[in-house]
Amino acid sequence: MSYLTGEPIDLTALASRVESAERGGVVTFVGHVRNHHGGRGVRRLEYSAYAPMAEAECQAIVREAELRWPVTVELRHRTGRLDVGDVAVAIAVAGNHRGEAFDACRWIIDEVKRRVPIWKREYYTDGSVAWVDPTAAGGTVPAAEPAEGPGAR
Amino acid sequence: MSYLTGEPIDLTALASRVESAERGGVVTFVGHVRNHHGGRGVRRLEYSAYAPMAEAECQAIVREAELRWPVTVELRHRTGRLDVGDVAVAIAVAGNHRGEAFDACRWIIDEVKRRVPIWKREYYTDGSVAWVDPTAAGGTVPAAEPAEGPGAR
Amino acid sequence: MPESIRVLLFARYAELLGAECVELSAAGPSSVSEVLDRVRTLPGGSALPQSMLCAVNLRQATASDLVAPGDEVALLPPLAGG
Amino acid sequence: MPESIRVLLFARYAELLGAECVELSAAGPSSVSEVLDRVRTLPGGSALPQSMLCAVNLRQATASDLVAPGDEVALLPPLAGG
Numbered sequence: 319m320s321y322l323t324g325e326p327i328d329l330t331a332l333a334s335r336v337e338s339a340e341r342g343g344v345v346t347f348v349g350h351v352r353n354h355h356g357g358r359g360v361r362r363l364e365y366s367a368y369a370p371m372a373e374a375e376c377q378a379i380v381r382e383a384e385l386r387w388p389v390t391v392e393l394r395h396r397t398g399r400l401d402v403g404d405v406a407v408a409i410a411v412a413g414n415h416r417g418e419a420f421d422a423c424r425w426i427i428d429e430v431k432r433r434v435p436i437w438k439r440e441y442y443t444d445g446s447v448a449w450v451d452p453t454a455a456g457g458t459v460p461a462a463e464p465a466e467g468p469g470a471r
Numbered sequence: 472m473s474y475l476t477g478e479p480i481d482l483t484a485l486a487s488r489v490e491s492a493e494r495g496g497v498v499t500f501v502g503h504v505r506n507h508h509g510g511r512g513v514r515r516l517e518y519s520a521y522a523p524m525a526e527a528e529c530q531a532i533v534r535e536a537e538l539r540w541p542v543t544v545e546l547r548h549r550t551g552r553l554d555v556g557d558v559a560v561a562i563a564v565a566g567n568h569r570g571e572a573f574d575a576c577r578w579i580i581d582e583v584k585r586r587v588p589i590w591k592r593e594y595y596t597d598g599s600v601a602w603v604d605p606t607a608a609g610g611t612v613p614a615a616e617p618a619e620g621p622g623a624r
Numbered sequence: 625m626p627e628s629i630r631v632l633l634f635a636r637y638a639e640l641l642g643a644e645c646v647e648l649s650a651a652g653p654s655s656v657s658e659v660l661d662r663v664r665t666l667p668g669g670s671a672l673p674q675s676m677l678c679a680v681n682l683r684q685a686t687a688s689d690l691v692a693p694g695d696e697v698a699l700l701p702p703l704a705g706g
Numbered sequence: 707m708p709e710s711i712r713v714l715l716f717a718r719y720a721e722l723l724g725a726e727c728v729e730l731s732a733a734g735p736s737s738v739s740e741v742l743d744r745v746r747t748l749p750g751g752s753a754l755p756q757s758m759l760c761a762v763n764l765r766q767a768t769a770s771d772l773v774a775p776g777d778e779v780a781l782l783p784p785l786a787g788g
Contacts, residue, residue, distance in 0.1 A: 330483045333501060337556070342503040345576075347569065348486060349788060350495040365787070368716055368780055371764040372787075395787060403490070407788050416500065420577050423498075427569060427788055435761070435780070436787030437717035449718045450786040462721040502706060518705070521634055521698055524682040525705075548705060560706050580706055588679070588698070589705030590635035602636045603704040615639040 321376035322367055324398045327405040336390045341412035345419040347427050349407040351400050355450070356457050359443035365397045365406070368435040375434045379426055387422045389413040395436060474529035475520055477551045480558040489543045494565035498572040500580050502560040504553050508603070509610050512596035518550045518559065521588040528587045532579055540575040542566040548589060627693035629654070631663055635701045637676075641668045650693040656680065657687035659697050676700065709775035711736070713745055717783045719758075723750045732775040738762065739769035741779050758782065 333344050353360055372395070380391045392410040400406060409426050413419030438450040439461060448458035486497050506513050525548070533544045545563045553559060562579050566572030591603040592614060601611035628647040638644045641663070648662055656678050663669050677700040678685050691697055710729040720726045723745070730744055738760050745751050759782040760767050773779055 328483070329486060329499075330481070333482055333499075337501075337503050339506040339555070342505040344499075344501045344503065346482075346486075346497075346499045346501075347573075348490075348497045348499075349569075350490050350497065352495040353492040366717055367787075368714065368761070368782065371761055371780065374764050402492070416502075416580060417577075420500075420573060424570075424573050431785065431788035433766075433785070434787045435716070435782050435785060437783055438786040439717070449783065451718075451784045452786065453784045459718060461718070519635055520705075521632065521679070521700065524679055524698065527682050584703070584706035586684075586703070587705045588634070588700050588703060590701060591704040592635070602701065604636075604702045605704065606702045612636060614636070 321373055321380075321393050321395060322369060322397050323394050324396070327394045327396060327408045329405070329408055329410075332392050332394060332408055333410045335392050336410045336412035338390065338412060341388075341390055341414055341419075343414075343416040343419050344410060344412045345416065345423040346411070347407075347409045347423050348405055349427075351402050351404045351406055353402045355440060358440075358446070360402060361441045361443050362399060362401050363441060364399050364439045365395070366437050366439070367395075367397050369397075372434050372436055376430070379429045379433065382429075383411070383422045383426050386425075387413065387418040388415075389419055389422045391422065391426065393426065393430070395430065395434065397436075474526055474533075474546050474548060475522060475550050476547050477549070480547045480549065480561045482558070482561055482563075485545050485547060485561055486563045488545050489563045489565035491543065491565060494541075494543055494567055494572075496567075496569040496572050497563060497565045498569070498576040499564070500560075500562045500576050501558055502580075504555050504557045504559055506555045508593060511593075511599070513555060514594045514596050515552060515554050516594060517552050517592045518548070519590050519592070520548075520550050522550075525587050525589055529583070532582045532586065535582075536564070536575045536579050539578075540566065540571040541568075542572055542575045544575065544579065546579065546583070548583065548587065550589075629659060629691055629693060630696045631659060632696060632698040634698065637672060637699050637701050640671045641666060650691075654691050655687065656685050656689045656691055656697065659691055660687070660699070663699065672699070677702070711741060711773055711775060712778045713741060714778060714780040716780065719754060719781050719783050722753045723748060732773075736773050737769065738767050738771045738773055738779065741773055742769070742781070745781065754781070759784070 390412045411419045411423040447461040451459045543565045548560045564572045564576040600614040604612045629650045679698040711732045761780040
């Protein structure tokens with residue numbers, strides 16, 4: 319089971335993996351790459367991860383949700399290069415009762431943001447590059463490395 | 472704009488209609504046809520509607536949600552014959568903030584169940600047929616008509 | 625021919641009456657509850673429940689709401705969408 | 707050669723140190739805060755923040771947690787997943 323993926327995430331396929339005869343109500347959450355952040359235009363971004371810990375944290379979150387509510391959960395988070403509009407994270411939750419599926423899905427995305435070691439490097443339309451840092455003023459910290467070589471798109 | 476549809480509902484396509492540069496977080500709810508109800512096996516079902524009123528109620532629900540929260544909403548409800556596992560209803564909500572998208576999506580499905588004039592006729596594996604009636608003991612009322620002719624599947 | 629009140633029946637109520645639509649001749653304004661009383665006198669109408677969800681011209685209505693010739697009254701069994 | 711403590715650096719911290727991994731020779735058990743003190747003495751290490759999220763062997767750890775030879779310590783910049 320791998321929660322991190324370098325390939326595009328198919329929402330319908332993910333939702334169909336949780337749906338069952340007992341659990342016909344499915345709630346999903348999808349986060350897309352936006353075209354702006356902190357007043358700058360975003361051109362693309364790169365997600366990196368501490369992969370073995372990120373996989374372990376995702377698995378722990380899914381298990382905790384399935385213990386806390388009568389639900390079936392799927393979770394995927396992209397890594398690598400993403401363009402504006404791409405799916406960054408997707409969660410699908412099937413429940414016997416829709417209220418539980420909503421509660422679980424909301425809890426899971428909060429926990430993913432809180433616990434999973436993933437980092438986001440944003441490339442802006444003005445040529446600058448920064449690390450997203452929710453604890454920093456403005457939400458980003460400038461990247462130390464040069465943005466991109468002349469060969470980069 | 473038509474909220475009722477006789478064609479299968481494509482969740483990914485519906486979600487992509489609400490996602491935008493401003494509203495990158497998308498919450499969906501999908502209700503599937505279950506294979507059991509009230510202890511009986513369900514073979515298939517038929518949704519009928521008071522179509523003009525159902526369309527008006529769906530539009531009112533979407534507009535009320537978009538006034539109450541900063542969200543963009545899509546809503547589809549199937550009519551006609553459905554088989555087990557088919558999507559009966561789908562809602563997609565994109566929001567600036569995910570909490571608002573979750574709140575709006577949950578409110579919308581509750582309102583659809585409460586206000587939209589749609590009825591469900593269930594055909595069971597034991598050959599019986601009933602109208603779903605959430606106000607009745609057991610959740611159904613036997614259908615008056617004969618179940619199906621010899622030519623029916 | 626004077627304009628009539630059109631009564632729509634759905635789902636189980638259509639089964640009970642054996643019809644999806646009946647036309648009631650309208651002698652002056654009437655109320656939803658008067659429309660229901662007249663529908664109950666039709667064949668199968670006595671099996672209708674004591675209270676029903678109703679709509680007049682696509683909007684939910686109560687028994688005391690008025691109905692005029694040309695209006696469309698719908699008798700709605702318990703909703704089962706979603 | 708005695709077993710060392712492996713320190714992983716990610717994202718901005720890897721940029722600051724110019725490395726994604728450093729090996730610290732371990733002379734007996736140590737704590738996370740002692741590991742951080744040694745990393746701060748490396749080139750670029752002084753730019754690391756006062757407090758950091760850390761993990762030992764894939765689990766979040768606090769500064770006082772003990773670290774033994776063979777352990778993997780990770781310095782985690784503020785998380786930005788989801």
